[in-house]
Amino acid sequence: MKKTSHKQRKTPFELMYNLPVIEFTGDRRVMVEGSTGVLKYERDVIRLNTRSMVVCFFGRGLSLTCISPTTVIIEGCVTKTEFIR
Amino acid sequence: MVLRLIRWLRGYVVFTVSGAFPERFLNLMNTRGVRRWEFLPENGGYSGKMFLSDYLKIRPLARKASVKLCVRERIGLPFFAKKYRHRSGLLVGAVAGLLILGLLSGCIWDIRVVGAERVSEARLRSAFEKSGFHVGMFKSSLDVIETERKIELDIPEIRWLSINALNNVATVEIKEKAEKPKLRVQKYPCNIKAAEDGVITDIKVSSGVCEVKRGSAVAANQLLVNSVTATRNGDLNYVHSEAEIYADVKADKQIIIPKSNNTYAVGERYTEKRGLRFLNFILPFGFSPSDRGLKARCYTTELLRPTEVTLPLGVVTERSYYITSEKQKLDRKTAEELLKTRLALYECFDEGESRIKRREYKIGESKNSFVLRSEYLFNRNIAVSQRIRVKTSGQ
Numbered sequence: 001m002k003k004t005s006h007k008q009r010k011t012p013f014e015l016m017y018n019l020p021v022i023e024f025t026g027d028r029r030v031m032v033e034g035s036t037g038v039l040k041y042e043r044d045v046i047r048l049n050t051r052s053m054v055v056c057f058f059g060r061g062l063s064l065t066c067i068s069p070t071t072v073i074i075e076g077c078v079t080k081t082e083f084i085r
Numbered sequence: 086m087v088l089r090l091i092r093w094l095r096g097y098v099v100f101t102v103s104g105a106f107p108e109r110f111l112n113l114m115n116t117r118g119v120r121r122w123e124f125l126p127e128n129g130g131y132s133g134k135m136f137l138s139d140y141l142k143i144r145p146l147a148r149k150a151s152v153k154l155c156v157r158e159r160i161g162l163p164f165f166a167k168k169y170r171h172r173s174g175l176l177v178g179a180v181a182g183l184l185i186l187g188l189l190s191g192c193i194w195d196i197r198v199v200g201a202e203r204v205s206e207a208r209l210r211s212a213f214e215k216s217g218f219h220v221g222m223f224k225s226s227l228d229v230i231e232t233e234r235k236i237e238l239d240i241p242e243i244r245w246l247s248i249n250a251l252n253n254v255a256t257v258e259i260k261e262k263a264e265k266p267k268l269r270v271q272k273y274p275c276n277i278k279a280a281e282d283g284v285i286t287d288i289k290v291s292s293g294v295c296e297v298k299r300g301s302a303v304a305a306n307q308l309l310v311n312s313v314t315a316t317r318n319g320d321l322n323y324v325h326s327e328a329e330i331y332a333d334v335k336a337d338k339q340i341i342i343p344k345s346n347n348t349y350a351v352g353e354r355y356t357e358k359r360g361l362r363f364l365n366f367i368l369p370f371g372f373s374p375s376d377r378g379l380k381a382r383c384y385t386t387e388l389l390r391p392t393e394v395t396l397p398l399g400v401v402t403e404r405s406y407y408i409t410s411e412k413q414k415l416d417r418k419t420a421e422e423l424l425k426t427r428l429a430l431y432e433c434f435d436e437g438e439s440r441i442k443r444r445e446y447k448i449g450e451s452k453n454s455f456v457l458r459s460e461y462l463f464n465r466n467i468a469v470s471q472r473i474r475v476k477t478s479g480q
Contacts, residue, residue: 037112042126063125067115 096161104152221364293326
């Protein structure tokens with residue numbers, strides 16, 4: 001059911017290229033849909049693996065408040081985001 | 086709050102993860118659906134919280150990710166129960182405490198009466214007891230409507246009654262009946278006759294024809310006011326006579342007291358028994374030797390009242406005063422005083438509505454008693470109404 005809803009929210013473009021959906025709430029909260037795992041988890045950097053790229057969030061006091069097999073919610077002060085292919 | 090309670094009931098551990106691949110361990114936990122919270126990075130690893138049941142499952146994952154798990158704190162009911170597993174008395178005490186709490190919560194601790202002005206509280210409480218409504222009964226066994234009906238039947242002065250059992254206090258609200266005014270029935274015709282012999286001093290007639298005059302002597306049962314009056318046409322008219330006829334009346338009174346008699350008095354010596362009262366039960370905890378003989382008992386109940394609510398716990402004291410009897414011989418002086426007192430009481434209560442015009446008394450003595458003979462001249466209302474039955478022709 002949850003997977004279906006993710007697919008429903010994704011546009012054909014995102015589905016075609018397996019792109020993650022990243023939703024920012026200011027610089028305080030980030031929700032990443034389509035995550036496949038956590039590569040690095042530190043206070044000032046969180047690196048997430050997705051199907052097509054590695055997304056890296058830099059900031060201060062970062063924490064993973066919710067982790068499910070496909071979705072990750074990060075809270076803290078995000079200063080920079082990096083996409084690595 | 087609910088979440089915290091659930092976590093406490095299930096039991097959870099605060100743990101740290103350190104080692105070669107903590108992120109891999111995190112991902113493995115994700116894929117296996119292991120729940121954890123407050124999972125934060127620390128120096129060279131992570132710390133977090135996890136249910137005890139989940140923590141027991143993650144050891145293979147930790148081995149796979151080459152990390153070391155370390156429990157920092159154990160919180161929750163399973164750990165608490167394990168800690169006190171050898172103290173079964175504690176559990177028994179807790180269960181017993183909960184049972185007592187539940188039991189007492191369902192009882193009535195106190196009965197308050199509101200609105201009773203003429204009916205005494207003692208009479209009301211006696212009626213409550215009779216109808217099965219008492220301190221210590223279960224609220225669930227109280228049939229309010231039936232109890233109210235019984236009390237209302239028992240005490241006719243009550244117009245309306247309501248029992249409200251709120252928490253552990255039952256409040257009885259009472260409305261009393263308004264007293265009926267005495268109606269003067271004046272429908273039937275009646276004459277007024279003299280109650281006793283005397284000389285008339287004053288006449289006040291409201292209705293009827295007066296048959297006597299001031300100063301005339303009358304005998305008992307003599308007609309004073311006639312209810313039959315003749316109209317101008319010659320017909321007879323019957324009225325309800327009303328009058329106050331005052332007359333000087335002679336009366337004698339004799340008071341006799343024996344020269345020696347037994348007098349009973351409550352002495353100062355007493356024995357006391359105490360009991361612990363809980364709800365409606367009394368557990369005696371003090372014993373005192375008691376002699377045979379007449380006793381006057383006095384009960385006092387002191388209940389605990391730390392706040393506005395009276396607790397159903399207190400001390401009942403039963404004090405038994407010994408009654409002493411003495412054979413008393415009266416001397417003449419004491420007898421005279423006693424006789425005079427009794428005479429004064431007679432004048433006050435028996436002849437309270439009469440005016441004393443003259444009083445003469447003599448105190449005499451017989452073999453076994455003192456005798457006071459007094460002669461009075463009272464001035465009082467001697468009018469007594471006597472109903473008459475009128476028969477018309479054909480009846």
